[in-house]
Amino acid sequence: MRAAVYRTYGPPDVVRVEEVPTPVPGDQDVIVRVCAATVGVTDGTARRGSPGYARLFFGLRRPRWTVLGSEFAGVVEAVGAGVTRFRVGEEVVGITGPDFGAHAEYVRVRQDGALGPKPANLDFAEAVALIDGTALAFLRDRAGLRPGHTLLVNGASGAVGSAAVQLGRHFGARVTGVCSTPHLDLVRDLGADEVLDYTREDFTRTGQTYDVVFDVAGTSSFGRCRRVLNPAGRYLSPVPSPGLLVQMPWTAAFGGKKAVVAFTGLRKAADKARDLLLVRELAEAGTLRPVIAERYPLERIAQAHRHLDRGKYGNIILTVGEAG
Ligand SMILES: NC(=O)c1ccc[n+]([C@@H]2O[C@H](COP(=O)([O-])OP(=O)(O)OC[C@H]3O[C@@H](n4cnc5c(N)ncnc54)[C@H](OP(=O)(O)O)[C@@H]3O)[C@@H](O)[C@H]2O)c1
Structure with a gap:
């Protein structure tokens, strides 16, 4: 699959789209085809490796996680044999949190992870802009x-x-x-x-x-x-x-x-999953609406990081594939 990969800390151009292995589901895993993901402040900090103390978490000499992105919206592509909560084809939103990995065509999450149904009234980019709890x-x-x-x-x-x-x-x-x-x-x-x-x-x-x-x-x-x-x-x-x-x-x-x-x-995945349901309810009721500054396709990930570095309002969204 294609993913936005970086292997050294630095300016936006250190992030490039590369072929990496597509995740396969373990027994309790859900594989989501990503349609949209946020490019947020944490992604910028992780890419820059700055301020210096951030490297205690992101990796002292080089990045520990090479594919960034914590929040995603997409479609369930495959499920493990033990998965009962989600089915192939379902539209979902989710948070990988400290595991990152959402700036890619596919992401793997556990069925008891921070994963929930997408608000029906929003497209993937709008939905992902709302899910940070x-x-x-x-x-x-x-x-x-x-x-x-x-x-x-x-x-x-x-x-x-x-x-x-x-x-x-x-x-x-x-x-x-x-x-x-x-x-x-x-x-x-x-x-x-x-x-x-x-x-x-x-x-x-x-x-x-x-x-x-x-x-x-x-x-x-x-x-x-x-x-x-x-x-x-x-x-x-x-x-x-x-x-x-x-x-x-x-x-x-x-x-x-x-x-x-x-x-x-760092909250428990179960708490985040519960909040995804509440956010869906509030979005569908029109109580919460997304604020999007700009959408960038996966291929323009470096531009998305450049935008982040200039400062932003609302959310910067990475779109992946045609549905994004
Ligand atoms: N602790 C946690 O769990 C956690 C979770 C998520 C985020 N965060 C942190 O929360 C912070 C905000 O995240 P975010 O995603 O909302 O950032 P953001 O989208 O970049 O928003 C920052 C906002 O700050 C405003 N701003 C800039 N200078 C300001 C000033 N002098 N006075 C008042 N407002 C000013 C900007 O408004 P204008 O554009 O109008 O200037 C901008 O809209 C980040 O530092 C992030 O790392 C922490």
């Missing part, structure tokens, strides 16, 4: 967001932020989205009650306070956000910093305002 895991599980809460999303136009704005509204919160000037309308259209342009104002200095600050962009800090948090408010970020890693256990033990960092990609 980061915003859901932060807002539902870490913030306990509920009706009447006030939520500020810093980085509201990105992949995680655009989902966070929509989920914030779904959970009944009043949502403020922070992004740059060109994306204000997008964030407003996603349902934000208020939008702030970070190139013109600092959300920590407006005098407004919030129950939850979700710093998706990671450009602020718990220290700076303390003053905009209500007494039992939470500062959440998916971007770990040494300070945050110390503040999290400290604020968990003492004080009202909490700092929270989490690594949602």
Whole structure:
């Protein structure tokens, strides 16, 4: 099969389309013909091998996983003898998570992995743009967001932020989205009650306070956000910093305002699979809609990485084969 392969860390051109062995199913495995996959921030970090500490995970001297891509949508091509949950021809979405491998024509997942049915109302690219459960895991599980809460999303136009704005509204919160000037309308259209342009104002200095600050962009800090948090408010970020890693256990033990960092990609596959069902329900109800910056065919994977390096809003999608 064809796959986007890289063997050394470096600029976008280190990723090339090559022939690699097609996966075969073990007893509990599902082989999915990939139609679309995301090219996300983690893929960029893994390709660059930078910042340096990332190599502790991705491989010290050379990449440990040579085919990137964590989220995919496609069609079940083959199943192992013991597979009962999925059948050939079914349209599915899934997350390989730390195993990567989705930037390829076929990917192998266990039937009890993070795999679920594709929302019927979306094409493969739209479906894959919605399945990262980061915003859901932060807002539902870490913030306990509920009706009447006030939520500020810093980085509201990105992949995680655009989902966070929509989920914030779904959970009944009043949502403020922070992004740059060109994306204000997008964030407003996603349902934000208020939008702030970070190139013109600092959300920590407006005098407004919030129950939850979700710093998706990671450009602020718990220290700076303390003053905009209500007494039992939470500062959440998916971007770990040494300070945050110390503040999290400290604020968990003492004080009202909490700092929270989490690594949602490392959640159990069963939890991710459950969330895929919820995301499908929300997508089919029209509560969640995908935000796509650009679609690139597999052959243009280096361009997709170049786009990633320039910075993006929403999701960059790799399409594979004709259905993608
Ligand atoms: N811990 C975890 O489990 C986990 C899981 C997923 C992602 N992440 C991390 O979460 C972060 C966000 O991921 P993503 O996929 O959403 O990234 P993304 O799609 O690249 O979005 C980043 C957003 O940040 C905004 N931004 C840039 N500079 C800003 C500033 N100074 N103030 C406010 N917003 C600013 C950009 O908005 P404009 O375009 O409008 O400028 C952009 O839309 C990444 O660092 C990623 O590694 C962590």
